Amino acid sequence: MSDARAAIFAKIKAVDAKRTTTDPAAAKARLQSPPPQLVPAMGRLTKDEARDTFITKAIALGCTVADCTGMEAVPAAVAAYLSEQKTDLAVALPADDDLAPLGWVPAGLSTSDTIDRQALDGATSVTRARAGVAETGAVAVMSGSRYPVSLGLLPDRHIIVLRVDEIVGGYEDVWTLARDGRDNQGMTRALIFVGGPSRTGDIEATLVMGAHGPRAVHIILVA
Numbered sequence: 399m400s401d402a403r404a405a406i407f408a409k410i411k412a413v414d415a416k417r418t419t420t421d422p423a424a425a426k427a428r429l430q431s432p433p434p435q436l437v438p439a440m441g442r443l444t445k446d447e448a449r450d451t452f453i454t455k456a457i458a459l460g461c462t463v464a465d466c467t468g469m470e471a472v473p474a475a476v477a478a479y480l481s482e483q484k485t486d487l488a489v490a491l492p493a494d495d496d497l498a499p500l501g502w503v504p505a506g507l508s509t510s511d512t513i514d515r516q517a518l519d520g521a522t523s524v525t526r527a528r529a530g531v532a533e534t535g536a537v538a539v540m541s542g543s544r545y546p547v548s549l550g551l552l553p554d555r556h557i558i559v560l561r562v563d564e565i566v567g568g569y570e571d572v573w574t575l576a577r578d579g580r581d582n583q584g585m586t587r588a589l590i591f592v593g594g595p596s597r598t599g600d601i602e603a604t605l606v607m608g609a610h611g612p613r614a615v616h617i618i619l620v621a
Contacts, residue, residue: 441533441568448532448565455535459594461615472559473505475618476524490523494544518552525549527558529572530565538572541588556612561620
């Protein structure tokens, strides 16, 4: 054995000898009640500061943002956006308790609950968010009934409904929400941060929108 190889193994053995056996009960308790995380200054904002910063950052990422007076006004806000875009007044919706019961038809919209790839190509989807991150303008979404992943990746236009009180300062707050919202199966399978429309500049340094997801992300901010 070479001197260098022997030195490497000696270091590994020395580190291993310092390890102590972790009490399973203590490890479980730490996972269930993790210590508070260190939050940088940019994540420590008041509610008003968080809202204003989030809107500014989300627009900088290429999103559009519209205010809405309440959940009951969401269909009208969606119809107004689609009319501005001069596109069909049709949306794909998840089977979500917040969205499904709203007055989509009275607002002039047709709805579908399909998650079929071909049906969603070129379509518009409306989903709920778990949080908005003021630090960057990204929106946190969690897979499940409120956000079937295909509705966030396949349509051309993704409309995200976010309540003002769901805007948090930084990413650390999102992990806390994810832990608080877990069920007996643990955390959600997928936690995704949506940072604006999909884009790439890989081909000849030319910006292409909609390369790996929606071409447009519209955030309806519910008061």
